[in-house]
Amino acid sequence: MQRDTLVSIEGVIKRFGSFTAVRKMDFEIRKGEFLAIMGSSGCGKTTTLRMLAGLEAPTEGVIRLSGKPINHLPTWQRDTPMVWQSLALFPFLNVRENVEFALKMRGVGKAERRRRAEQWLDRMQILEFSERNIAQLSGGQRQRVALARSLVVEPEILLLDEPLSALDAALKVRMQSVLKNLQRETGITFVYVTHSQSEAFSMADRVVIMSRGVIEQIGTPQEIYGAPRTRFVADFLGSSNIFTGKVLAASDSGVQLETADGPIVLKGARLAQPPRQGATATLTVLDTKTHLSMTPPPDATNVLPVRVIGEEFVGATATIYLETPRGQEIRVQKGHEDLVGLPLDIGETLYAHWAPTDSHLVAEA
Numbered sequence: 001m002q003r004d005t006l007v008s009i010e011g012v013i014k015r016f017g018s019f020t021a022v023r024k025m026d027f028e029i030r031k032g033e034f035l036a037i038m039g040s041s042g043c044g045k046t047t048t049l050r051m052l053a054g055l056e057a058p059t060e061g062v063i064r065l066s067g068k069p070i071n072h073l074p075t076w077q078r079d080t081p082m083v084w085q086s087l088a089l090f091p092f093l094n095v096r097e098n099v100e101f102a103l104k105m106r107g108v109g110k111a112e113r114r115r116r117a118e119q120w121l122d123r124m125q126i127l128e129f130s131e132r133n134i135a136q137l138s139g140g141q142r143q144r145v146a147l148a149r150s151l152v153v154e155p156e157i158l159l160l161d162e163p164l165s166a167l168d169a170a171l172k173v174r175m176q177s178v179l180k181n182l183q184r185e186t187g188i189t190f191v192y193v194t195h196s197q198s199e200a201f202s203m204a205d206r207v208v209i210m211s212r213g214v215i216e217q218i219g220t221p222q223e224i225y226g227a228p229r230t231r232f233v234a235d236f237l238g239s240s241n242i243f244t245g246k247v248l249a250a251s252d253s254g255v256q257l258e259t260a261d262g263p264i265v266l267k268g269a270r271l272a273q274p275p276r277q278g279a280t281a282t283l284t285v286l287d288t289k290t291h292l293s294m295t296p297p298p299d300a301t302n303v304l305p306v307r308v309i310g311e312e313f314v315g316a317t318a319t320i321y322l323e324t325p326r327g328q329e330i331r332v333q334k335g336h337e338d339l340v341g342l343p344l345d346i347g348e349t350l351y352a353h354w355a356p357t358d359s360h361l362v363a364e365a
Ligand SMILES: Nc1ncnc2c1ncn2[C@@H]1O[C@H](COP(=O)(O)OP(=O)(O)OP(=O)(O)O)[C@@H](O)[C@H]1O
Pocket: 016, 019, 021, 039, 040, 041, 042, 043, 044, 045, 046, 047, 048, 195
């Protein structure tokens, strides 16, 4: 256990009847971090959060909070305060009363309740709406009330399950920075469940990526983006081109792969477990590290003839979708200035290429 570990999840399995929702999960949550749990629908994110909250007990394994097992301990019996952020505000209470509610339940006196509620409403920039009914608030304002209500009790851990999913795109981005700043300023540990990569990667210090009840990777957004551990992660993030083939040669510093589109090479790596010659392996390259040219570059490694099949422009960047003669899809992401002079109409033929040092080996399973 690391020195700054607040929660440790050790060999946790959760079954519902014969269905296993979480399989053998091991990870730690550090004190004061913003941890996002991300994955596609049904992969076990909410179940994991519910086990942390004490709303479900693990079928096997141990969850420790500040070193003490809490498998069957409801939140109110724990020494370390943990709060589940709920968006379900009480419609019969006004904004301030909603925020005061948890303090009232804890027996905090009237004046003190009001002072602390107003302090948080001010911090969330909604003090002016204190006396309003919940029905008179916008989606973003309700979010802020819900946050103030969770934080007024000064938890050490805040559990959030897709808190921004109902908001429109612009408000989502605004609330992301509100949440991130709040977490930084308060130092409260946030465990944040989302299926959105942009939310997880923009806010979290570390991200847990799950698939079908299994953790595929844990790391900082930069680590995961730059070096997806498994093929699933590379696929899920959608920011890499992925090539699977037979290993022609491999050492601890590189791999040569034979794919349907020709050889793909990785060089300059430090591989703990190089694949065996003749085995199937997968190399990836980030779409930002994949380049396009009208003629093949002279030192011809990792060069593929490609046909343009589509393009998408978002702000200052363009994503070009291409296809090799064997139907392998390739994505290239560039700033507009990098694409000047290239024929990008659908059907045009170009060459996609990248440096062997930009290839990356992922685990098959
Ligand atoms: N009480 C339950 N009884 C039976 N199956 C359950 C129960 N709760 C969850 N599951 C199943 O466990 C799996 C994981 O569910 P969970 O809600 O944790 O997924 P999730 O990753 O949060 O998905 P989503 O993003 O759709 O909310 C799902 O297949 C779900 O149907």
